[in-house]
Amino acid sequence: MWLNDEDGGKRADLQWADLRGADLQWADLRGADLRGADLQRADLRGADLQRADLQWADLRGADLQRADLDYSCFPLWCGSKGMKVDRRLAAQIAAHFCTLDCDDNDYQDARKAILKFAQTSHRAEDLGLKVAE
Numbered sequence: 214m215w216l217n218d219e220d221g222g223k224r225a226d227l228q229w230a231d232l233r234g235a236d237l238q239w240a241d242l243r244g245a246d247l248r249g250a251d252l253q254r255a256d257l258r259g260a261d262l263q264r265a266d267l268q269w270a271d272l273r274g275a276d277l278q279r280a281d282l283d284y285s286c287f288p289l290w291c292g293s294k295g296m297k298v299d300r301r302l303a304a305q306i307a308a309h310f311c312t313l314d315c316d317d318n319d320y321q322d323a324r325k326a327i328l329k330f331a332q333t334s335h336r337a338e339d340l341g342l343k344v345a346e
Contacts, residue, residue: 216243216268244268247275254279263288272296283336301335308334308342 214222225245232252239259248271255277262270263286271292278299287293298306308331311324332343 216241222344241290242270249274251276252280253277256281257285258283260285261291272311274323276304278300300333304330304334306329308340311342312340 214220216222216240220228227245227250228251229245230247230251232250232255233333234254235252235256237255237257237260239261240257241261243261243263245262250272253276258281260282262272269288269290269292272288273292274295274297276297278297281304282305307327308346311331313320313324313327315321330344331337334342337343
């Protein structure tokens with residue numbers, strides 16, 4: 214109801230919630246307050262964590278180690294500041310960064326600096342960052 218601006222709707226308050234291993238595939242978490250939530254090993258594949266109308270999930274301080282965020286709508290705003298991630302997710306984010314089409318020299322230098330790490334992502338082949346073995 215909150216997402217549809219209906220009377221009686223409340224923003225999902227999941228601050229500090231223990232959501233370890235939760236199945237949240239394709240969940241609509243737009244605007245959810247997930248600050249400090251423990252989302253370790255949570256399945257967030259396809260989850261909607263952001264939307265163009267500013268109803269973004271707040272993930273500040275959330276623990277996303279070993280969480281699966283494949284195909285999710287991930288928030289790129291200050292609400293993702295301080296998320297705790299593991300190597301797998303960091304490499305996945307780096308891999309997506311390395312696929313940007315930007316001819317700026319500073320970007321190119323940054324891309325070169327992290328490309329080897331980005332190529333360790335489980336999505337690197339799908340993104341065209343490495344050739345299949």
